Amino acid sequence: MPELIRQLGGKSSDLDIPQEKTSSQTEKKIFRTRTSASPYARVNKAHVKELKTIVGQGNVIVDEERLESYSHDETDASEYAVIPEVVVLPSTTEEVSKIMKLANRENIPVTPRGAGSGLSGGAIPCFGGILISVEKMNSLIELDVDNMVAEVEAGMITNEFAQEVQERGLFFAGYPMSLETCFIGGNIAENAGGGKAVKYGVTGRYIMGLEMVTPTGDIVRLGGKAPKDVSGYDLKQLIVGSEGTLGIVTKATIRLIGLPTVSADLLVLFDTPRQAIDAVPVIIKSGIVPTGLEFMDRLSAQTSCRYLNESLPYGEAGAMLLIELDGNNSKQVEADLLTVGELCMQSSATQVFVAEDSNTKERIWNVRRNVAEAFKVFSPVQSLEDIVVPTSRIPELIPELERVSQKYGMLIPCYGHAGDGNLHATLVKDPEMSMETWKVNEDAALKEIYRITMGFGGKISGEHGIGLKRKSYLKDLIDPVELDLMRGIKKAWDPKNILNPGKIFD
Amino acid sequence: MPELIRQLGGKSSDLDIPQEKTSSQTEKKIFRTRTSASPYARVNKAHVKELKTIVGQGNVIVDEERLESYSHDETDASEYAVIPEVVVLPSTTEEVSKIMKLANRENIPVTPRGAGSGLSGGAIPCFGGILISVEKMNSLIELDVDNMVAEVEAGMITNEFAQEVQERGLFFAGYPMSLETCFIGGNIAENAGGGKAVKYGVTGRYIMGLEMVTPTGDIVRLGGKAPKDVSGYDLKQLIVGSEGTLGIVTKATIRLIGLPTVSADLLVLFDTPRQAIDAVPVIIKSGIVPTGLEFMDRLSAQTSCRYLNESLPYGEAGAMLLIELDGNNSKQVEADLLTVGELCMQSSATQVFVAEDSNTKERIWNVRRNVAEAFKVFSPVQSLEDIVVPTSRIPELIPELERVSQKYGMLIPCYGHAGDGNLHATLVKDPEMSMETWKVNEDAALKEIYRITMGFGGKISGEHGIGLKRKSYLKDLIDPVELDLMRGIKKAWDPKNILNPGKIFD
CATH class of the missing domain: 3.30.465.10 (Uridine Diphospho-n-acetylenolpyruvylglucosamine Reductase; domain 3)
Structure with a gap:
């Protein structure tokens, strides 16, 4: 291993991050039920009976407490929770078909749901109605x-x-x-x-x-x-x-x-986010295609480390890149690793660590994977975004995010898939800020961030989707012709607009 | 270079292939004009004048002789040629937009056209009307x-x-x-x-x-x-x-x-098509991903060699694979090359040739690229297909094609992208067969081949499309629900059905 690349080790230093007060952390979600203005029929006893005939008595949920766990996904704001009128757990495609036919006949909205791990409110039954969970179709x-x-x-x-x-x-x-x-x-x-x-x-x-x-x-x-x-x-x-x-x-x-048989991960430290981000296009253009190229700023890494009680040399740096390389030839992977390490050092990296054993790899990826989870514990009031821009524009995006953060008095920790230009800028409420002010500022900051992103030739969501959460923003940002083309398809396929209505566009 | 792999050389042997009589080769295409039952308006002088205003006088073609060259693509049957009423050559997107608005207003069909190198009749103006060629938008x-x-x-x-x-x-x-x-x-x-x-x-x-x-x-x-x-x-x-x-x-x-910096091509000879085809899933499953994995039977290779006046050792074999490997590490490519060569020998290959210099590579790929062109010269009456099946099913497909060939008294030379399960089985008319019998047999053979392909979990077109040529077959093979979903989109976006009507489905 050459001088520039060190085996991963070290201790993380402490970093003070703001914590929302406990009362907010445990604040009960406000569950909404369908509005009276809904264009849909309500689920009645006859419908429930018919659903039980289709999927079996044990696979129909009407008990309020159990319904509540299907009212939300991982979207972070309490307003994104609406209780379905009934949850059904089909076991076959034929059962799903029968449920949809019932719903279509009776004009009842249907929300399909996977694990509920979505981050844009795509699985929230915002018009009540029937929620279909596919959890029993898992083979x-x-x-x-x-x-x-x-x-x-x-x-x-x-x-x-x-x-x-x-x-x-x-x-x-x-x-x-x-x-x-x-x-x-x-x-x-x-x-x-x-x-x-x-x-x-x-x-x-x-x-x-x-x-x-x-x-x-x-x-x-x-x-x-x-x-x-x-x-x-x-x-x-x-x-x-x-x-x-x-x-x-x-x-x-x-x-x-x-299956790739060889892999190696580099953890590369920089003094500033800008330096780390500047290195991304340099790597992408080198001809070596990293498996993954992740960015974390200091706040993101420290928050996740604290959440996991993990000790990694994150405290030494203002920002870092986590770079995975894989392949089937260990010499090739090692050669790529050295080249990428060199490129990082030429791009102002202060340290390049390599994690070659599976335990160390798992530790550093665990930190990256748990950033979102960690922020929820420490700062539950937030907006997790996943804006995406052409990779060459990321260096211009970072200072813009910092500017918005200052302007609206909120933290915007930033991490994510830098190699794809896809960053999880996360708007985090200052504990001292009132919820009323936060709501106004969050909305204004999001509008500003989205416009900046689109101005860089980007998109407002790279992987989380529009769902319920970004619908009101999308309509002002998307070409009306494109929106009409989407609406045309939706209307042709779902003339009663009963399948997952209220998502992406109205 | 180990024993098993030889540098490419050798001479091709002669092979008698049937040739359509010269009269058929030079037979004039039968150009159809729009039928009287057309639901569309005819292009009139006022339309032509308006088109000239949009794209400029020199970019509107109404001269019959020039129109004829836009009447067909590379689809091989004379019935796939219909003369457009007018051809326009826009230079900007705005001009295309204005042409479409005119057509939509006046209910005139519009056929967009690229180079006319399509093989399914997608660019044939089967309802006459306006043909838009994008040939001037080439920057x-x-x-x-x-x-x-x-x-x-x-x-x-x-x-x-x-x-x-x-x-x-x-x-x-x-x-x-x-x-x-x-x-x-x-x-x-x-x-x-x-x-x-x-x-x-x-x-x-x-x-x-x-x-x-x-x-x-x-x-x-x-x-x-x-x-x-x-x-x-x-x-x-x-x-x-x-x-x-x-x-x-x-x-x-x-x-x-x-850009990959290293590449190598293997030409692998087998005694029978079955042996060559059996080697394909063996290579695909090895974990090495070839850049390309092409199959040619003897008739295809010989026809192309004769057309190009090329001399390659194709005459020695009943079938062959042409395998390209590339990458950025010459040692890795060479290691892969040896592994693939070994796998081929284990799968009954008789000879493995390697082409490493660019001249030899170009020669063997030129043979592969010109098969279709060569068959057109030697046997103009044919149907070039591009059925696709899961790669593991190719060995079952080949004897079925041979059976159909026998049954209907036609040659079915076969070549194509074996690594994708995508084969250009080409139905070639026996020169002795009357055109009437050929038409009946071609139709029956295609129906049989398509059903066999679908039965193997395949599709009737892997890369050429449905267009005009396969439309009548698709409607009987596709799930009516899927067809309705496609129709729904088309109708929503193109309510007057004026953009390239008559293609894929009615």
Whole structure:
């Protein structure tokens, strides 16, 4: 190992971060129920009876306390919680079809839900009605090693799927950071990205086929195991990222790739966020494609370390990059590692650490994976964003975020998938600020950040989606022609607008 | 170089292949004009005058002889030729928009056209009307090396684009075999695949953004340079492969990757097609991802060699694989080359040749690229197909094609992208067969081949599209629910059905 790269070690220093008062932390969520102005029918006793006939008595939930856990996802504001009128847990695609047909006939809104780990309110039943959870549809149906393809039910936990295919020497490369909780179906609904997307792309790249129930209750299979297909419109890619508004995905045919046998992670420290960010395009342009290229500012790293009671040399730096390299040839990976380390040093890095054993790797990735969770504990009132810009524009974005932070008196810690230009700038409420002021400032700051992002040729969401949370912003930022084209599809497929209404656009 | 792999050399032996009589070769195409039952308005003098105002006098073609060259694409049957009423050559997106608005107002069908190198009749103006050729919109607008992204007009020739980016050390990986003639816009319309798709994927993977004119004449930009985006439905991927029925692509934002610095090609000979095909899943499953993995049977290779007056050791074998490997590390590529060579020998290969210098590489790829062209010269009456099945099913597909060939008394030479399961089985008319019998047999054989393909979990087109040519077959093979979903989008976006009507579905 050359001089510039050190084996990872060291201790983290303490850093004071603001903490929301305990009363706010335990503040009960305000559950909303459907508004009286709803254009939909209410779920009545006859509907519940019919639902019980379809999925079985034990798979229909009407008990208020149990309903509450289906009222929200991981979106951070209390206003994003609405109680469904009934929750159903189907076990088959045919059951999902029957539920949709009932809903379509009776004009009842239906919200499909995966693990509820979404971050844009995509699974919140904002009009009440029926919530369909796919949690019981969680099997690996087929692992076709010959064709390197798997067929899996929508409710399977991503990590369970990833581990099963890994045992057969295969790799599902398109998974998000929340892989320990999220469902495959949710990843598809949001076209989730993750820590390996720089090299391997996001979920959509791996979707070869889908089984889906349409808004009117028909079952359809799109795509399949054929590696290429231009037999008409690519509807499966339209479903990917459509946030459950165009169909309920029940099964997916997923392309697998060979499992990389060698990997190494670099933890690179810089004095300032700007220096770290400046190094990103340098690496991207080098020709070496890192598996992942993550950025964390000091506040993000320290908050996660404190949450995990972890000790890493984060305290020494103002910002850091976490760079993963993988492949099947250890010499190649090592050569790439040295090149990337050199490039970082040339770009003002102060330290380059390498983590080669699986334990150290797991520790540093654990810190990165838990940033969002950690901020929730320490500062529950916040807005977790995932703006994305062309990578060359990130250095211009960071000072803009700092400016907005100053202007509105809020912290904006920043971390995320820098290699994709996708940053989790997180607006965090100062504990001293009143909720009323926070609401006004949050809204103004978001509008400003989104406009800056779009001005850099970016988008307001790279992987979390629009859902309920960003809908009101999207309508002012998107080309009205594009919005009309989207609305045209939605209306053609779901004329009664009963499938996940109120998401993305009205 | 180990014993098993030899430097490429040798002479091709002669092989008798049937030749259609000269009279048929030079047979004049039968041009159809629009039928009287057309639901559309005819182009009149006032329309032509208005078109001249929009694009300038010199960019409106009404001269019959010049119109004829826009009546067909590379689809091989004479019935696939219909003369447009007028051809316009816009230079800007605004002009395309004005043409579409005129057409929409006057109820005139519009056919968008790239280079006319399509193989499914997607650019044939089957209802007459206006044909928009994008040939004058052929500039590279921006090469953004920092973000590894290019913006290019739809009418740029693929190879010119590929070469310009290559000069900057970048690589456009999603191009088809016809790269010397085809336009970027046409590749997008058909979601074209090519010889590098096994490793790099097809055109769609590289499309980050599109500028497009809608069927009603609005201009819209979809996507952009942001590496990730879930801000609403992914409309750009819906446009990719939609064969010009949902919008006219005027510009594309294309993702580039680092140019591989090392490559090697293997030419592997087998005694029988079955043995060659059996080797494909063995290679795919090895974990080594070849850049391309092409199959040619003896008839295909010999026909192309004769057409090119080329001498390669194809005569020695009953079938062959052409395998490309690339990367940035010569040792890695060489190691992969040896492994793949060994795997082929274990799978009954008789000879493994390596082509390492660029001249030899170009020679063998030239043979592969010219198979279709060669068959047209030697046997003009044919049906060039591009069925696709899961790679593990190819060995079952080959004997089925042989059975159909026997049953209907036609040759079915077979070549193509075996690594993607995508085979160009080509139905070739026996010179002795009457055209009447050929028509009946071609139809029956296609129906049988398509059903077999679908039965193997495949699709009837992997890269050429449905267009006019396969429309009548698709409707009987596709799930009616899926077809209705496609129709729903088309109707929502193009209520008068004026943009490229008669393609994919009615």
